[in-house]
Amino acid sequence: MRELLRSPAGLVGTCLLLLVGAMMVLGPLLAPYDPQSFHPRARLQGPSLAHLLGTDQFGRDLLSRLLHGARNTVAFGLGATALGVIIGSIIGVTAGVIGGWIDSAIMRVLDGLLAVPDLLFTLLIVTMLGAGMGYAMLAVSVAFTPGMARIARSAVLSIRTREYVLAAIARGESWGWIIGREVLPNAIGPIVVEATIRVSFAMMIGATLGFLGLGAQPPSTEWGLMVAEARQFMFRSPWCVAVPGVAIALAALGFNLFGDALRDSFDPRRRLR
Amino acid sequence: MTPGYLARRLAAVLLVLLVVSFAVFAITMILPGNAAVMILGEYATPDQLAAVSERLGLNRPWSVQYLDWLGGMFRGDWGMSLRLSLPVAGLIASAFANSAMLAATALVTVTVIAIPLGIAAAVKRGTRADLAIGLLAYIGTSMPEFVTATLLIVFLAGPESGLFPAGGFVSPLEDFWGFVAHVMLPAGTLSLVLTAHIARQTRSEMADVLASDYVRAARLKGLAEPAVLRRHALPNALAPTIAVISLDIGYLLGGIIVVEEIFAWPGLGRLLIYALENRDLPVIMGVTLVLAMVYATSNLISDLVIAIIDPRVRYA
Numbered sequence: 001m002r003e004l005l006r007s008p009a010g011l012v013g014t015c016l017l018l019l020v021g022a023m024m025v026l027g028p029l030l031a032p033y034d035p036q037s038f039h040p041r042a043r044l045q046g047p048s049l050a051h052l053l054g055t056d057q058f059g060r061d062l063l064s065r066l067l068h069g070a071r072n073t074v075a076f077g078l079g080a081t082a083l084g085v086i087i088g089s090i091i092g093v094t095a096g097v098i099g100g101w102i103d104s105a106i107m108r109v110l111d112g113l114l115a116v117p118d119l120l121f122t123l124l125i126v127t128m129l130g131a132g133m134g135y136a137m138l139a140v141s142v143a144f145t146p147g148m149a150r151i152a153r154s155a156v157l158s159i160r161t162r163e164y165v166l167a168a169i170a171r172g173e174s175w176g177w178i179i180g181r182e183v184l185p186n187a188i189g190p191i192v193v194e195a196t197i198r199v200s201f202a203m204m205i206g207a208t209l210g211f212l213g214l215g216a217q218p219p220s221t222e223w224g225l226m227v228a229e230a231r232q233f234m235f236r237s238p239w240c241v242a243v244p245g246v247a248i249a250l251a252a253l254g255f256n257l258f259g260d261a262l263r264d265s266f267d268p269r270r271r272l273r
Numbered sequence: 274m275t276p277g278y279l280a281r282r283l284a285a286v287l288l289v290l291l292v293v294s295f296a297v298f299a300i301t302m303i304l305p306g307n308a309a310v311m312i313l314g315e316y317a318t319p320d321q322l323a324a325v326s327e328r329l330g331l332n333r334p335w336s337v338q339y340l341d342w343l344g345g346m347f348r349g350d351w352g353m354s355l356r357l358s359l360p361v362a363g364l365i366a367s368a369f370a371n372s373a374m375l376a377a378t379a380l381v382t383v384t385v386i387a388i389p390l391g392i393a394a395a396v397k398r399g400t401r402a403d404l405a406i407g408l409l410a411y412i413g414t415s416m417p418e419f420v421t422a423t424l425l426i427v428f429l430a431g432p433e434s435g436l437f438p439a440g441g442f443v444s445p446l447e448d449f450w451g452f453v454a455h456v457m458l459p460a461g462t463l464s465l466v467l468t469a470h471i472a473r474q475t476r477s478e479m480a481d482v483l484a485s486d487y488v489r490a491a492r493l494k495g496l497a498e499p500a501v502l503r504r505h506a507l508p509n510a511l512a513p514t515i516a517v518i519s520l521d522i523g524y525l526l527g528g529i530i531v532v533e534e535i536f537a538w539p540g541l542g543r544l545l546i547y548a549l550e551n552r553d554l555p556v557i558m559g560v561t562l563v564l565a566m567v568y569a570t571s572n573l574i575s576d577l578v579i580a581i582i583d584p585r586v587r588y589a
Contacts (some may be wrong), residue, residue, distance in 0.1 A: 047553075111289055116568075119530055124297070207419075227419065227420065234440035245420035248420060249417075255409065
């Protein structure tokens, strides 16, 4: 952990993540207004003492909406990634440990699915399931599964031939035991690093879905949806699109920086540079 | 390059496309409401539905439908759009040309800007310039396309500044400068993300190469620094960079969906969103397959280029 904070990237990333975490946990408590209450006399205002980040087209307080929306947007990224990582890791680790034709067959299918861009994959699944946060989250995690499976598998392949795994096989341990107790703890590093960086992608895809009207639905305070709703008034009040837009970018930046710093601290060769 | 390597790579691409076609078909099979419902609307009588299903062959087993559809794709018969009543192949062909213009503009811009930036950052490692490039790269990768696009429109296409049109498309054959004005913002949006990513990757590849033994050997034998870069470092950093660019075509294909929708660019992305909103199955299937095909082909081309540049890959 001290390693992480030493590099400027790690420090900034950690600070941003703490900020985002605080918004998720304390956001609704800190919000000065009800995020849904209209203030008809204060529509599309810039920042002021009454409304620190200004108001939207219905006079809703942007700071309050932002604080409430953190749970939607960031939790979406975390949830979708966690699900994708778990399913992907199970597939990848299983393929890597078992090997042989099962491994080849799984990998060929994954290669095929990887040829579909993440966003396109997500859009197809969302269309199949229907719009809404829950479905969108499931869609992103399914779209992430092939990529995560590949990474988990390659992490496993480098461990598979180590002595302690061969010893476990020689002892006649079950596959479940070998995967759970010998391989996974040693393959977890690259998986965690990739997962951290992917949270930012998941958040951005989630916000994009909200923006396109396929994710969160009004009057949700999801940040992508906030941008979409404010777009009609963007020339009159650029403030309204900038606030949620910058919030998404900062949260994504936090995960990106933290993930890269995490990778450097796992990889001593990179750390020296 | 050995014929065996080429054949293996081609077979892999075909396999990928087969998997994608099956996945897309499977998704459309699971979609609630079949093509007959889409054509007739919600209030059709069961008799009408049965008649149209019969005509479209929706009562056949799914395997027969899949093979029939796949065979049609090979023959160039991609079916009819359910909403627009136009042949899917024609719709996709014109949208593809428009998307290709946008994507090519973005890709050329990115390659020209990002690779020199990455090299500069690696050579001047640790300086303020390196830090600035790194920061730019992080900001680029952390901005979703729709945020970049919206901010660009607000600041460069608003009624006050009005430097660029906020959306639309002009064919370069009719009005070249009109095309340039219209392509600027969408291509700029796509370029920001890609420049960030490619510059970062180029920097890291170049940094690896510069720390290698052969570069040290070249320096030790007294070669001037520009010659070290040009003759020893660059050729070795190039192959991985090409691989990254071809991977980024995947990002680009996802990016054009959002960017075309925002800037009203009549390409594959906009066509896809339209088809998704209207559940126009033949169009959804066609566009998805074309996008996957482009991605797989670009990966193949990059593999071949790398094999030509790098003898280690060719004989592996």
